[in-house]
Amino acid sequence: MKKPNVVVLGAGYGGLMTVTRLQKMIGVNEASITLVNKHDYHYESTWLHEAAAGTLHHERVRYAIADVIDQSKVKFIQDTVEKINLEEKQVLLQNHEPLTYDYLVVALGFESETFGIKGLKEYAFSIANVNAARQIREHIEYQFATYSTEEEKRDERLTIVVGGAGFTGIEFLGELVNRVPELCREYDVDPNRVRIICVEAAPTVLPGFDPELVEYAVNVLEKKGVEFKIGTAIKECTPEGIIVSKDDQVEEIKAGTVVWAAGVRGSRVIDESGFEAMRGRVKVDPFLRAPGHEDVFVVGDCALIINEETNRPYPPTAQIAMQQGEVCAKNLAVLIRGQGELQPFKPDLKGTVCSLGHDDAIGVVFGKKIWGTKASVMKKVIDNRALYLIGGPTLVAKKGKFKLL
Ligand code: FAD
Structure with missing residues (x-):
C-alpha cells in the first residue's frame, strides 16, 4: 500500500511539536513526512522582545531544525509557502516543485496586523x-x-x-x-x-x-x-x-x-488559499481540521477556537499552539494507521506569565497570582519547558535560561 504523504507547513511551536511527536509515534514505512519552513532554524517567538530590545542575542533565540527532527523519518525543505491548492491537494512553494499531500498541517503562525492605520x-x-x-x-x-x-x-x-x-x-x-x-x-x-x-x-x-x-x-x-x-x-x-x-x-x-505591538493575524497564505477565515485564522473543527477539508489540520496562530465559557476566541499563544501540535500528531497517527479514534482538542491552560525584564514579571499560574522574583523565575521555567517539549534535555542544555535572576 502507498505510504501517505504528510506535509507540515511551518516550524514554529505548532508545526515542530506536530513533527517531533509524530516522528516518535510512527515507523519509517508508515508515512512520508515533509516539513517546510522559510528558514532552516526555529525561533522562540516568545523571546523575540528580548532580541528586539537587545537584552538577549538573537542566536540565543533560534536553533537549527535539523537538531530536533529525525531525518530518517522527516524530510525538511527550506522554502516559502506561497499558496495551498485545496482542490488539487498541492502546496505551491517559491523555489521548489509543488508538493502533493494526503494530509496537510498548516502551522504558518502570525504576522503583524496594522488594521489599516496609515503609515x-x-x-x-x-x-x-x-x-x-x-x-x-x-x-x-x-x-x-x-x-x-x-x-x-x-x-x-x-x-x-x-x-x-x-x-x-x-x-x-x-x-x-x-x-x-x-x-x-x-x-x-x-x-x-x-x-x-x-x-x-x-x-x-x-x-x-x-x-x-x-x-x-x-x-x-x-x-x-x-x-x-x-x-x-x-x-x-x-x-x-x-x-x-x-x-x-x-x-x-x-x-x-x-x-x-498591538495586533497580530494569522498567515496571509490562509487568505490566499481560499480558506474560510477571519484575519488569517481558520475556525477549526474539534479535531483541528479546516471545515470542509478533512485532510487539512490547522494549528497555532492560524487556527481559531472559541472559549465556550466566554464565547470569545482563545488568544493565540505558544501554549495553545504546542498543545494543538500534540493532538494533531495523535490524530495524524490515527488516520495514517486507519485505527483508533480522533481526539478532540481541549486547551489545558496552566496560566500566563508576562515578563517585565529579566528580573521581574507578573502572572497567574494554576489560578494563583504571582509577581516579582517568583514570577520571573516561573517565566524562565516556562521558557525552558517549551524547549524541553520539542528538543528534550539536550536542547534545554544548549539554549535554556539558567541565570534565573
Ligand atoms: P510561529 O511560532 O509564528 O511559527 C511559524 C513558523 O512558520 C515560523 O518558523 C515562520 O518562519 C514560518 N513561516 C511563516 N510563513 C511562512 C511561509 N509562507 N512559508 C514558510 N514558512 C513560513 N505566547 C505564549 O504562550 N506565551 C508568551 O509568553 C508569549 N510571548 C510572546 C512574546 C512576543 C514578543 C510575541 C511576538 C509573541 C508571544 N506569544 C506568547 C505568542 C506566541 O509566540 C505565538 O502564539 C506562537 O508563536 C504561535 O505559534 P505558531 O506555531 O502558530 O507560529
Whole structure:
C-alpha cells in the first residue's frame, strides 16, 4: 500500500511539536513526512522582545531544525509557502516543485496586523520574526550612536514609541527599560533625554489581566521611565513619529523609533488559499481540521477556537499552539494507521506569565497570582519547558535560561 504523504507547513511551536511527536509515534514505512519552513532554524517567538530590545542575542533565540527532527523519518525543505491548492491537494512553494499531500498541517503562525492605520506598515517596526527583531535592536542603537555624534542634537531621536500595552508591548517595554540605561552609558547619552512612550487605545494596560497585577506592572515600568498614554489611539505613523488622538484632541509625538505591538493575524497564505477565515485564522473543527477539508489540520496562530465559557476566541499563544501540535500528531497517527479514534482538542491552560525584564514579571499560574522574583523565575521555567517539549534535555542544555535572576 502507498505510504501517505504528510506535509507540515511551518516550524514554529505548532508545526515542530506536530513533527517531533509524530516522528516518535510512527515507523519509517508508515508515512512520508515533509516539513517546510522559510528558514532552516526555529525561533522562540516568545523571546523575540528580548532580541528586539537587545537584552538577549538573537542566536540565543533560534536553533537549527535539523537538531530536533529525525531525518530518517522527516524530510525538511527550506522554502516559502506561497499558496495551498485545496482542490488539487498541492502546496505551491517559491523555489521548489509543488508538493502533493494526503494530509496537510498548516502551522504558518502570525504576522503583524496594522488594521489599516496609515503609515504603520511603512514607518513602524514590528516584532514579527528574528530578523525583524534584530532590525529593531540595530535601529535603536543607531539612533543613540547618531545622537551622540550629531552637532545639533535632535532629542526626538531618543524617543521610542511602543504601540500597544498588550502582552507583547509590555514585555518589550520591560526589556527596553533595562537596555536603555546601558545604551546611555555606551553612547554617552544623558538618560534624561530619552523618552519611552506606550500608546494604548483600550482603557487599560494588559486588558483582561488581573487589575492588581496590572497596577504592579504599570508602577514598575513607570518607575523605570515609561510614560503611558492610555485610551489613546494611534491615527497615523509618519517618518517623524506618530499622530494620536484622545477625546477628540489630536497630538503629534515626534519619535526616532516606533514599534507596533498591538495586533497580530494569522498567515496571509490562509487568505490566499481560499480558506474560510477571519484575519488569517481558520475556525477549526474539534479535531483541528479546516471545515470542509478533512485532510487539512490547522494549528497555532492560524487556527481559531472559541472559549465556550466566554464565547470569545482563545488568544493565540505558544501554549495553545504546542498543545494543538500534540493532538494533531495523535490524530495524524490515527488516520495514517486507519485505527483508533480522533481526539478532540481541549486547551489545558496552566496560566500566563508576562515578563517585565529579566528580573521581574507578573502572572497567574494554576489560578494563583504571582509577581516579582517568583514570577520571573516561573517565566524562565516556562521558557525552558517549551524547549524541553520539542528538543528534550539536550536542547534545554544548549539554549535554556539558567541565570534565573
Ligand atoms: P510561529 O511560532 O509564528 O511559527 C511559524 C513558523 O512558520 C515560523 O518558523 C515562520 O518562519 C514560518 N513561516 C511563516 N510563513 C511562512 C511561509 N509562507 N512559508 C514558510 N514558512 C513560513 N505566547 C505564549 O504562550 N506565551 C508568551 O509568553 C508569549 N510571548 C510572546 C512574546 C512576543 C514578543 C510575541 C511576538 C509573541 C508571544 N506569544 C506568547 C505568542 C506566541 O509566540 C505565538 O502564539 C506562537 O508563536 C504561535 O505559534 P505558531 O506555531 O502558530 O507560529
